[in-house]
Amino acid sequence: MPALTARAERWALAQPFVISRGVKTEAEVVVAEITAGPHRGRGEAVPYPRYGETVGGVLAQIEDARGRIEAGAGRAGLQAILPAGAARNALDCALWDLAAKQAGVRAWTLAGRDRLDPVKTCFTISLGPVDAMAEAARANARRPMLKLKIGARDDLDAVAAVRAAAPRARLIVDANEALTFEELRRLAPDLARLGVMLVEQPLPAGQDGALEGYASPVPLCADESLHTRAELAACARIYSLINIKLDKAGGLTEALALAADARAAGLGLMVGCMVATSLAMAPAMIVAQGAEVVDLDGPLLLTRDREPGLSIQGSILEAPSPDLWG
Template sequence: MRTVKVYQEAWPLHTPFVISRGTRSEAVVVVVEIEQDGIKGVGECTPYPRYGESEASVLAQITTVLSQLERGLTRAELQQALPPGAARNAIDSALWDLEACMKHTSVSALNAVELPEMVTTAQTVTIAAPEQMAASAALLWEKGARLLKVKLDDRLITERMVAIRAAVPEAILIVDANESWRSDGLAARCQLLADLNVAMLEQPLPAGTIALWRILSTRCRFVPMKAATRVAACLRLPDVTKW
């Protein structure tokens, strides 16, 4: 018989995280602990309001399968018990961690995955005035970051990007608009990003605006695009790959 604990944690952010959808000053997570035979597995998730989730809704979802978890619900059974989302992610992670701990190994070893010695990850430049974003990018570069993700909304795009590129001329830049752009000026914006040697454009348009995505695919061939999570609700993968 297992023991399951579910609780919420809030971690204050050193710097407010500002994107086109709003500002966050803390990271709120839901934690799942599953203990069996004195061994504990831990998983967590971040509920996203953008996808219809809240801390309360995720906690409620997890509660619906608590008794099954206590009786030994497996990862395979979990896939049918809960829909994809933060709640299932936290439980799935805890079950993986539990199995790895019980077998005195790692999750990567269980999956026969060899971990690289080093992983390059993007550091984020959040939305602010152009000079502030440039200063933030320069500071990240000085600290060793070579891949920067630049958050943008629908304002001051040229001013911000020109200032950032001037501050970090050798950095690899990704632009993430978090679905804040519309059709007006798409070609000019894409040309600007290409001129500034931007490596990728992520989530420029709102989910569900398939016609705009098709327009973008013809006007923005200079810069690779990333549609991210919500495109799955609109298109089949073969349709996406045609772009």
Template sequence: MSLRISAAIERWPVAGQFIIARGAKTFVDVLVVAVSDGNHVGLGEGTAIYYRGETAENCLAQVEAVLPALEPLDADEARKQVQHLLPAGAARNALDCALWDLVAKAACQPLWQFAGLKHPPRPLLTAFTISLGEAALMERDAANAAAKGFGLLKLKLTGEDDYARVAAVKSGAPEARLIVDANESWGHLDIAAEAAALADLGVEMIEQPVPAGQDALLAGVRAPLPLIADESCHSAADVARLAPYYDGVNIKLDKAGGLTEALKISAAAKAAGMKTMVGCMLSTSLGIAPAFLVGQDADWVDLDGPALLAEDRDAGFIFAGGKISPPADNL
């Protein structure tokens, strides 16, 4: 049975501004893919990995370029072929997840069951991101997040004034657990010393301290906190290369190119004795739904994308008490 595939770009406003070391965002453009077999429709969403040169527009063009190859196939075969037709990235993510959704619906199974989970997905404690800013502003934002029930806060750092920013957040939310994302900015620093200083403030994990491709800078580093690869890890094949330098990997479906590869990364990391984190780009609940399944077996979950938007899709994920929970019909 042949498929009918359509794709479109949607713009969603951010609540205020989302600021990291690479710049500020007031909206996010997401790529939405719909795949129909004539009886069911599967949906998937991807957010362009801007630091890899992706845009929503070139992701849309990637999807449109492979439609002639995919539409004559059935959904199972199309899901296999898209892994080879497109590189890892947001375009493949949106297509892959739409095909997973379609195949699960055609099989009359919830996606979690079709994906091999043994139990229905449970609510998960999720990090909430504190945007980069002056220490006083981050302190205020941390206090506001804690007042909303978020007990795990993630800070974006730059390699400059990091201690002051973390100390301010700790002051604003003294009971919160803290994790930090160095965003590749510590390549010139004494990483063990930086990590030790942040550990004294209660930080429990550090993402991507060195630039991607310069992971060997971590050789011999004995940090008191787990170091997690983010920008350095895109596929299951990366895990063995990163294992000597990192304690774990951050799995994002947009980086991995979909649920198919994300599940492989999770399995490879677990087999290597590494920790896993499941993260996201700015996205709606449609983009979060498959990542939520991977997060069921993760050590840290950072799926606050919809919570950072001014509005979400109807019947989206519920954020309450610091946890992310799906509505009954979401998965």
């Protein structure tokens, strides 16, 4: 019979990570492990306060699910046991890892893929003084894509400074719900002029209705407004792309289904992450195959990564080894 354990871990960040909602200096993650005979599956998730989650609450959810997991509930059954969120993500990814090891194949094979290609991630520039954001962009100017956090009075100055510091990089801006519709309409033409390719979650979730019928000069991407397939139809009327994160979707199982439905609806895909280790990025790489934008830079923001972690060359993430996941 399977045996389930879960624990919390803290991973220090190389620099404070600043968005419009606040600052963090460490990644707090929950790791679930499911053991069956000689095989062990692992999954990592990040409890996110924006969605009412805490480390203690996620561990309690996993503990509540223990009996059914140890009784043999698999990935399909898990979807009915827990709601979408970090707890289900940790367990779902652990079950994928375990199933791959039991079958002697890679997880992407179970997901119907012949191979897992490397992916090219963007790199995040935290919200801060304009000079500091420009310096961070200059230090990472050779990366192919930069994502800068906005949500301050001098947003346009910051974007212009980042563009000047990294003239060849593709730029994404992420407001994390910090703008009003009027602010977006005012900023968008200048963002387009500065070569910004995407604006992520400009308005607060729940206020997206203001965007209906708005022809933005820069494509808009839903993040906080979309967690699972339940929100897809509403977002498809407003956004050009959606950001799929395993912690929001509640695991790889729902994320893959969401990606397929989004493609069928004509939406572009961004695959993102919370700040976490390579163990959290590895399953997301399956969803990221063919995505227009990949934002799996969590390990690049830490002082040290899990060992073994993903092999990362610059901004290129290679397929995980079986010792890491899948």
